Amino acid sequence: MSPDASPDPYEDPVRFGQRVQIFRTRRGMTREQLAGLLGHHASWVKKVETGSMKMPRLPEILRIAEILRVGKLNDLVGAEHSPEIDLFVGPGHAKLPAVTAAINAFPLNTDRAAPPAAHLGARLAKAWSARHLAPNHREVLGDLLPELIRDTQLLVRQSESVVERRAAQAALSEAYALAQFFVAYQPDAALLWRVAERGMVAAQESEDPHAIGVAAWLTAQAHRDSGPAHFDAADAITLDTLRFLEPLLGDAPTEVRAIAGALQFEAGYTAARRAESGTAWGWWDKASRTARRLPAGYNHPVTSFGQEIMGAHAVTVAVELRTGGESARQAARAEADVIQSRPRRARHRIEQARAYFLDGQYETALSTLDQAHAAAPETIRYNGYARRIVLEEAESRVPGRRRRAAELAVKIGMLAA
Incomplete structure (x- = not known):
């Protein structure tokens, strides 16, 4: 040459x-x-x-x-060593293009009147209920989100007073929060950030403490899931929002106190990702105290935060700290059936599977992933941790584990049946 x-x-x-x-x-x-x-x-x-x-x-x-x-x-x-295998990004939902188009569009020129605020509020409540109760929640949200986003955008533009506009911005922030649940783990990271940022801007414009708390909770998660270089940004958003909310908590509505508790756990989650054990469990304790002060049986409509979720949160902290024995103990102790949200219950099952896998209980981990699939098939389909366990067990030297992993791989769409 x-x-x-x-x-x-x-x-x-x-x-x-x-x-x-x-x-x-x-x-x-x-x-x-x-x-x-x-x-x-x-x-x-x-x-x-x-x-x-x-x-x-x-x-x-x-x-x-x-x-x-x-x-x-x-x-x-390297391509010479492996076929192209996605580890952390799902295959992309069939309704993602329609949701993306609604997120990217702005209703600048339209003669259509926005639906009444009360009507939109009822639709948002129905969407949250569907998100928690449907086994394939992305399928349901994919149908509801495009019109919800367009209509809440219209409501903001057509508001005639400051009070109406702030309420409309809170509704728009809520629609973006729903969209972020749909977009998470989809193959479009830029779209996820666009949704998170728009949700935060709308929440700040609303001046609604609950809307601000929810938007901060979701934005902190987006930062944390982007890797260690973004942990400081996740902490900054979480702690700044908690400082904003704390003076309001004395006579605040239940949902505001609950979002504060959810943010307290988020601080602990990020600390666990940093391997800071004392800080992580300290924030878990603080969140647990907040949860105990909420009404019995209460579940926050967005985060599922409440007394019943704290066992699942303990599993997550232990798993992120990579403590195999403690993870397994927390997993065995935490009840899944009390978690009302099907996708959240499936996520808890996946965290339990990670705990058992860390502890060397590989058969139990695979069995627990089967339970996650039964609770919400779409959740496990788009979860990178579950896919990693299945991929690893597919190469197990134990024939029974290889066979079970192969069956799970087909169930969650990693392989063609």
């Missing part, structure tokens, strides 16, 4: 260790941070990245992919 010729980009393919270093750097993580989350010393990460040790086994590779939020397995290991 002539020295002036363009080099072949595939002549010297990027090694696995180089890929790990690139993704780690993009996430803003140090070798020490990655090593701590993996349970290794920083020297182990250095050996991986420099290629002085062989590529780790699949369980370790999947854990690295989870921490670094790598979307496709072959992006991490």
Whole structure:
């Protein structure tokens, strides 16, 4: 080849260790941070990245992919080692284009009158109920969201007084909150951020404490799920909103006190992701005290926060802290059937499965994923943690576990039947 010729980009393919270093750097993580989350010393990460040790086994590779939020397995290991397997992003719902079009559009030129505010409020309440009770909640929301978003946008534009406009902005923020549940884990990260930001702007315009709390709760989750480089942003939103809400809580409505409790747990969740055990459990305790002061049987309409959810939240903290034995104990203690929301119950089952998997109870983990599928098939279909367990167990040396994992892979759409 002539020295002036363009080099072949595939002549010297990027090694696995180089890929790990690139993704780690993009996430803003140090070798020490990655090593701590993996349970290794920083020297182990250095050996991986420099290629002085062989590529780790699949369980370790999947854990690295989870921490670094790598979307496709072959992006991490190289196309020559793996088929194209999505790890954390769902396949994309059939109704995503219609929801996207409604989010992207603005009703600037229309003669159609907005529905009455009370009518829109009833439709939003119905949508939340469907979101919690339907096994395939994205299917239901996909039908409801396009018109809900358009109509709440119209209501804002056609409001005739400051009071009406603020109430309409609160309704619009609520519609965006519903949309964020639909868009989460779909293959369009930019759309998720657009929804989160618009929801927060509408909530701030409304000056409604509950709307602001919900928008902050969702925005903090979007930051946290973007990886360690965004944990500070998640904390800032959570703590700023709690400081805003705390002076109002003395005589606040139940839903405002509940969203404050949900935000307290979010602070603990992010601390657990940082591996800060004392801080994580301290926030869990604070959220638990808030939950006990709510009416018995109460569940927040957006977050499901209440007394019944705290056991599930304890499982999440233990799992994120990577404490296998404690995770399994919390998973065995926490009741799933008391959680009224089907997608939230399925999410809890997935967290229980992660706990059992961490503790080496692989059969129980697979059985628990089956229970998650029974509660809400769409939830497990779009959950990266569940997909990771199934993918790993599909290579188990135990025939029964391989067979069960293969059956789950078909159920949740990872493989063709």
